Amino acid sequence: MMIIFAIDALEYTLVEEFNCSNLKQKFYGKTNIKEFSEPKTMVLWSSFMTGKNMEKEIVAKGDKEMWNTRLDFNDTFFKQFENPKIIDLPGFSYIKEQHEMERKLLKEYFDAKSEEEKKKIRGAYNNLSFEHHRKIKQEFSTALKGDYDFVLGYFSVADVIGHLNFGNRTMMKMIYKDLDEIAGTINEPYIVLSDHGMEAVGIFGDHSSYGFWSTGFKDLGSPKITDFAGMIKGLKDVN
Template sequence: MVKILIIGLDGLDPDLVERWRMCWFKQRFYGRHYVGLIKDLYTPILWSCFLTGLNVEEHGYSLSELKEKRASDAFRSKLLCKLYLLRKRIIPIKKLGLRKLLIKFGLVDPYPGSIMPEHLLRKTFLEELKARGYSVVAIEVPGYNESRNEYYRVKIDELVTASFRERSKLVEEALEDTSERVDRAIEYVASGYDVIFVYSPLPDVAFHMAVEPNLSIRAWLRSIHHSLYKVVKELLDIAKENKYAVLIVSDHGFDLKNYYHSNYGFWSLNIEPPSWWSIHSILDFKDNILKLTEVIG
């Protein structure tokens, strides 16, 4: 098999890649995939669909089910979680202030990850490849093993009315975080892992922090894309040296007119894909990636 490196870039938009001439992300072959078949274009749900090849909203992981599970997973004690859920059933009042108090005392994680239920985790191509004996690593992948990404989702909501200076600080923080994740991925490439999946919350964080951008803010957005590319370039270079197939992929794009996630994501490969390679929607990646590990060698 050819070893595979997957770089997930949240919100990388196929139209903007063309319009802003961001050829850095195109690699040798590139395209777009449809995500509009998913009701809620929410990042952890979309990446869960990418990983499983299923519309997870129809398999026990809708947005409401995700939020309920994430709230439960936030508790550091199973007993405390059961008591909290019991309280919700008996006293269904949302704002009693208990959660903030529990966070203050360190009993609840303020930024819990969104992790799929076990029955869906088993259906991810990562788990299937592990079961086949491949060495697999995932770095902060939404829906699978994230622990840091919820921080950005919460901060995006908190900073929506803040000054641009404050909002841009979150983007710089995400760039630094991405750099750390990339450094970890480089180590795994050097160690020869079979499949490596590293995720960045950019450029999506930057889009949300732009808040209906004017021309100068759009120029800033493009510069953030280029900064992101410079962060991942060393990883791309070392992957090429070690003969990895590299898939750059996004969960959705970003519509600057409607100012929300768009119905199409972007993908690119550094190798010529086999004749059977066919990507129409986000649900097609799992089977194609599994076939890639089996056929190419």
């Protein structure tokens, strides 16, 4: 089984700061996403799946419509596997309703006039994200025990929570430690990959201009996110 632990907005500096050994593995570094004008989640994961820069095509749909993107299985590198399991990945199997609820609460937060109202909305937003995280965590755990030759589990919690809470180090550390524990349950070789990282904007967080990768078996240097489709095919052929 080949495994990708895909984590939206996993920030390199926090993986180091919180000493997340299972996320770091033996080899780790930053991905190069400089070819993209903006580090947009849907653009980056679509480019990852296809092995080509999808920015022009995805951005042309507009910020709202791009979230309806559903790439055809045969347009992705997943087609080389006989029985793949792809969990909640933007551009392929993402749960759109979850994203829409998150965006709705995010807008309500920034539209709110009082601090009391903002606090209430932030709580609802965080609870929504953590509930979704628990569901994906369980689905990923189950998939790792299944009869699949490829499993990709996509986790959005670091990104979603980070946008409103990046300045809350206690909360971010809790999230990173949980993700590190999930990585520690994987008993076969795996790749950790993020689309981008996250940088502080006051108490909030925004996408940074690089991603994160790690493996326990090979130093990948400074790969582009579009390189992974070919890399994974090569690893599959070797195995």
